[in-house]
Amino acid sequence: MRIGVIGTGSIASAVVRALAPEGHEITVSERGRAYSAALAAEFANVTVAANAQVVEAADLILIGLLPEHAEAALGALTFREGQQVISLMADVPLDQVATLVAPASVKTVMLPYPSLPAGGTPIMVLGETALVETLLGARNTVFALRDRAELGAYLAAQAVLSPATQLVAEAANWLAPHLQDPARGEAFLRMLVSSSLAAGPAAELLASLNTEGGYNQGLRQHMERAGMVKALHEGFEALTR
Numbered sequence: 001m002r003i004g005v006i007g008t009g010s011i012a013s014a015v016v017r018a019l020a021p022e023g024h025e026i027t028v029s030e031r032g033r034a035y036s037a038a039l040a041a042e043f044a045n046v047t048v049a050a051n052a053q054v055v056e057a058a059d060l061i062l063i064g065l066l067p068e069h070a071e072a073a074l075g076a077l078t079f080r081e082g083q084q085v086i087s088l089m090a091d092v093p094l095d096q097v098a099t100l101v102a103p104a105s106v107k108t109v110m111l112p113y114p115s116l117p118a119g120g121t122p123i124m125v126l127g128e129t130a131l132v133e134t135l136l137g138a139r140n141t142v143f144a145l146r147d148r149a150e151l152g153a154y155l156a157a158q159a160v161l162s163p164a165t166q167l168v169a170e171a172a173n174w175l176a177p178h179l180q181d182p183a184r185g186e187a188f189l190r191m192l193v194s195s196s197l198a199a200g201p202a203a204e205l206l207a208s209l210n211t212e213g214g215y216n217q218g219l220r221q222h223m224e225r226a227g228m229v230k231a232l233h234e235g236f237e238a239l240t241r
Contacts (some may be wrong), residue, residue: 001025004058006051006073008032010114011088012064013039017117018136020046027057031065031073060131061104064088071100077105084131086110090155093148094127107195108132109151117138124158126151156239160232168193186241 002168003019005012005028012028013035020026020043028036029051029228036048055061063085070092079085085106087097097106110132111124119139125132128143132141147150168189175189176182196205209216 002057002059003027004054004061005029006031006061007056007065007069007088008036008039008064009064010035012062014114014116015062015064015088015110015112015136016046017042018112018119018139025057025223027054029054055079055083058087060084061101062086062110063101064086067091070097074100077101086131088112090151101136112136112140112154116215122153124154152240156236159235159239163232167225 001023003024003026004015005026007033008016008030012032014024015137016028018040020039023045026039026043026046027049028039028046029157030036030048031051038047049057051073051198059082061079061083063070067089071091073235074097079101081103083101083104085104086098086100086104086205087094087109088111089097090109090111092110094106108125108127108131109131109228111126113121113123115124116136121140122134123136123142124145125142129142129144136142143154144194145154168186172182172186172189179185198203208221209220211217
């Protein structure tokens with residue numbers, strides 16, 4: 001396919017890195033110069049151009065602009081009938097994007113993660129999922145969302161990734177002075193958490209880790225007494241407000 005990217009940040013770059021090995025002809029915008037230059041240096045089938053040239057060269061356009069820049073940047077461009085658009089902007093409603101890119105067609109908001117090129121990652125999709133499934137579904141899992149309310153809830157809940165990562169990082173920091181190879185210790189913890197969570201439902205994993213008097217039960221109960229669960233739910237509610 002001939003794919004264009006307007007707004008080349010970290011998430012758009014991840015999408016490009018997932019798609020470029022498939023042989024698509026990809027044109028990325030100069031907006032996000034460091035990212036676009038790195039992509040062009042990495043892949044022979046990725047070129048850098050001004051936004052207007054991106055639109056001219058592409059049949060499918062991914063838009064990854066910051067919400068506050070979307071109206072000005074897209075309003076200056078001329079889209080054409082038959083072009084398809086996928087928005088990477090969670091905070092800009094689809095109908096607003098549709099107005100800005102008319103007469104091109106936009107029916108999808110796609111929210112992937114930086115780990116997308118490695119495969120095995122979730123992709124949140126609001127709207128039609130078929131095109132995303134075709135492009136990225138073979139190696140990743142598409143989670144179709146019902147409406148913007150469900151999108152908002154998913155966005156709040158997915159923020160658990162940052163504190164979960166910090167927990168692993170802090171555990172690695174605590175472990176490091178006890179080890180000959182601290183990097184290996186962190187690698188162990190990352191693999192432990194990721195493989196355990198990927199194996200099945202969280203409730204089943206928690207039950208298996210609830211041995212009376214065991215290390216896992218002891219640390220979890222200590223953190224619960226310290227207010228972990230209450231703080232987490234308060235954080236989610238604050239995000240949704």
